[in-house]
Amino acid sequence: MPFRTPRGGGTVSKEYRLQAPLRDEDVIQLKVGDRVLLSGIIYTARDAAHKKIIQALESGSELPFPLKGAVIYYVGPSPAPEGRPIGSAGPTTSYRMDSYTPRLHSLGVKATIGKGKRSQDVKDALVRHNAVYFGATGGAGALLSQRIESSKIIAFDDLGPEAVRELVVRDFPLLVVNDAFGGELYAKPNLPD
Amino acid sequence: MRTVTSSDIADRVAEMVVRANRFLPPDVLTAISRAKGNESSPSGKEILGQLEENAALARESGLPLCQDTGMAVFFVELGEQCRVEGASLREAITQGMVRGYQDGLLRKSMCHPLTRKNTGDNTPAVIHVDLVEGDGLKISFMAKGGGSENMSRVTMLSPAQGWKGIKEFVINRVAEAGPNPCPPTMLGIGIGGSFELAPKLAKQALLRPLDQPHPDQEIARMEQELLDEINSLGIGPMGLGGDTTCLGVRINMAPCHIASLPLAVNVQCHSARHEEVEL
Numbered sequence: 248m249p250f251r252t253p254r255g256g257g258t259v260s261k262e263y264r265l266q267a268p269l270r271d272e273d274v275i276q277l278k279v280g281d282r283v284l285l286s287g288i289i290y291t292a293r294d295a296a297h298k299k300i301i302q303a304l305e306s307g308s309e310l311p312f313p314l315k316g317a318v319i320y321y322v323g324p325s326p327a328p329e330g331r332p333i334g335s336a337g338p339t340t341s342y343r344m345d346s347y348t349p350r351l352h353s354l355g356v357k358a359t360i361g362k363g364k365r366s367q368d369v370k371d372a373l374v375r376h377n378a379v380y381f382g383a384t385g386g387a388g389a390l391l392s393q394r395i396e397s398s399k400i401i402a403f404d405d406l407g408p409e410a411v412r413e414l415v416v417r418d419f420p421l422l423v424v425n426d427a428f429g430g431e432l433y434a435k436p437n438l439p440d
Numbered sequence: 441m442r443t444v445t446s447s448d449i450a451d452r453v454a455e456m457v458v459r460a461n462r463f464l465p466p467d468v469l470t471a472i473s474r475a476k477g478n479e480s481s482p483s484g485k486e487i488l489g490q491l492e493e494n495a496a497l498a499r500e501s502g503l504p505l506c507q508d509t510g511m512a513v514f515f516v517e518l519g520e521q522c523r524v525e526g527a528s529l530r531e532a533i534t535q536g537m538v539r540g541y542q543d544g545l546l547r548k549s550m551c552h553p554l555t556r557k558n559t560g561d562n563t564p565a566v567i568h569v570d571l572v573e574g575d576g577l578k579i580s581f582m583a584k585g586g587g588s589e590n591m592s593r594v595t596m597l598s599p600a601q602g603w604k605g606i607k608e609f610v611i612n613r614v615a616e617a618g619p620n621p622c623p624p625t626m627l628g629i630g631i632g633g634s635f636e637l638a639p640k641l642a643k644q645a646l647l648r649p650l651d652q653p654h655p656d657q658e659i660a661r662m663e664q665e666l667l668d669e670i671n672s673l674g675i676g677p678m679g680l681g682g683d684t685t686c687l688g689v690r691i692n693m694a695p696c697h698i699a700s701l702p703l704a705v706n707v708q709c710h711s712a713r714h715e716e717v718e719l
Contacts, residue, residue: 295556325507325547334545335498335507340587340620362678363587363620384487384678385587385622386711388507390494407558408547422483422680434681436615436673 264418268316269357274379277423279430283381284418289318289360290401291412293339297347299403300411304350311402311411315355322360323408324398325388333398333414335388338362341380345369352376364433365425373427380425382432394419442519442575444719446526446535449579452717453536456581457512458544460715461504464495467649468626468687468712475624475684484682488624491677491710506711509546510583512537512565515644521575530567533579537565549586568640580647580716588621588709594639597701606631606703607666613705614670614686619679622709626650627666627689630704632696638704645690646708647716654691663689 260280265273267287277283290312292300303310321341325334341361348359349372357378362385373379383391395414402411424432469492476488498505514533524532541548541562548562593613597605610629630641653660666689676682687710696702 323507323547323549325504325509326545328502328545331503334547335504335509337507339508340590342620362622364618364679382619382678382680384490384494386506386709387490387494389498389501389503389505390490392503393497407560408549409558433619433679434674434676436618436675438611438615438673 267318267416268313269318270316271357271377274357274377274427277379277426278428279423279426279432281423283421283423285318285381285421286417286419287415289320289414289416289419291320291322291324291414293321293323293409294343295406295409296403296411297344299406301347301350304354312413314351317356318358318360319351319356320360320414324392324412325408327398331392333392333395336392336395337388338383338385340385341365348372352378360421370425370429370431373425374429377427379423379427381421382424383419383421391419442522443525444522444577446524446528446532448719449524449529449532449577450536450539452719453533453579453581454540454543456579456715456717457537457540457546457583460581460713461509461544461546461583462498462502464498464505465649465712465714467651468710469495471650471687472624472710475687479677479682479684481676481680481682483680484677484684487677487680488684504544504546505713506585506709507547508549508585508587509541510585510713511550511589512541512562513582513584513643514565514567515580515582515647516567516569517572517576517578518569519574519576520571522577529569533567534563534565538563577719578716579719581714582643582646583713584643585709585711588625588707591617591621591707592639592642592705594635594702594704596635597703599699599701601701603662605701607669609703610666610705611669611673613707614675615673617707618675621707622711623675623679624677624684624687624710626687626708626710626712627670628706628708629666629689629691630702630706631691631693633694633702634696634700635702637694638702639706641692641694642704642706645692646706646712647714648690650688659691659693663691
């Protein structure tokens with residue numbers, strides 16, 4: 248089975264080094280299949296944290312982090328061993344956050360990091376708000392944790408592994424799975440029509 | 441009658457859950473390496489290489505292989521001539537699990553289904569006990585991750601659908617799940633039994649190593665047929681395209697009611713962490 252050219256692709260994949268938070272001009276150049284080494288500050292949030300962030304938005308209370316340019320990493324890390332900033336920290340499946348994501352993009356979130364498919368609503372929101380969905384390798388939590396330089400809980404401590412953390416990452420390896428032009432990297436299964 | 445103390449059980453379980461979360465079973469590692477050699481997609485090859493690297497790093501650093509250290513699932517075979525002394529068998533396994541998840545820095549992932557409040561110590565463990573002949577005690581453990589578990593399905597086919605219907609359901613499930621369960625996956629398939637037995641058969645099937653086809657040649661042939669068809673879907677590692685969508689299919693079968701054909705598909709990610717101890 249040959250490696251498929253990304254849908255809507257035809258472009259040669261490129262590699263970028265980017266700094267989070269992301270700017271519009273960072274995102275607009277990215278196409279599906281491009282590799283990104285991301286450095287800077289990103290925020291962790293998964294199921295329960297997303298629910299709380301949306302509740303905070305609705306009640307007008309303070310948000311755990313500034314949304315403008317933000318990169319959200321869907322991860323619930325394992326506890327940190329002594330002398331390390333974090334335990335294993337690979338991506339969790341993204342579709343569970345789909346109902347929250349378009350709203351967050353409309354408020355300035357520039358990228359999310361996870362694994363697996365997104366809904367059409369999310370893909371439309373990426374196009375509408377010039378944002379991007381990155382994939383990281385699922386189940387490679389020990390390996391990915393090596394690119395995380397520091398971690399601190401900044402909100403929802405009571406959620407345990409689901410608390411919101413501010414991470415400083417260096418050269419965190421990502422793939423552009425959905426870009427701001429409606430492209431998607433995932434292979435379409437060969438099923439008989 | 442043979443006696444086993446509950447503190448022995450707890451100690452062995454505590455060690456086992458930590459080990460299982462750090463060391464990928466050799467059959468899985470071998471299957472990943474072999475798949476890497478045969479993979480024609482460059483991105484697929486690269487990802488399989490990352491999984492090898494991740495396993496080596498976990499082994500050396502003591503970090504768990506994956507941040508999702510799973511719900512703790514135990515299959516216990518308790519001999520009728522074996523007696524547990526001290527706490528109950530269930531309590532002993534739970535105590536060992538809690539200690540292992542705490543001391544091994546494993547993530548606690550269990551929560552109330554509606555309030556979503558974390559139970560804080562990964563309890564309750566899911567424990568299946570079967571009484572068997574003799575005086576042995578065998579405990580198998582699986583760290584079952586949520587991402588792959590969510591992609592699992594159970595269905596009640598009608599008997600007329602037969603093998604063709606089974607194949608169709610399994611293939612469609614894998615195609616629909618796509619990149620979500622962290623392919624390459626393994627599939628545990630339960631065919632027959634009842635509504636509640638089929639998923640148990642499916643999950644137990646995942647304990648059989650990848651280098652051990654089913655002892656019944658006909659079932660072994662069905663496992664291979666499903667594996668070949670799944671891999672021709674082209675989903676590939678992490679869903680990015682390629683030859684390696686699944687590393688192995690494991691089928692367990694049991695007789696069922698004349699009106700029924702229960703079928704369960706338990707999806708397991710490449711981080712197929714399981715171990716067993718005998719006391």
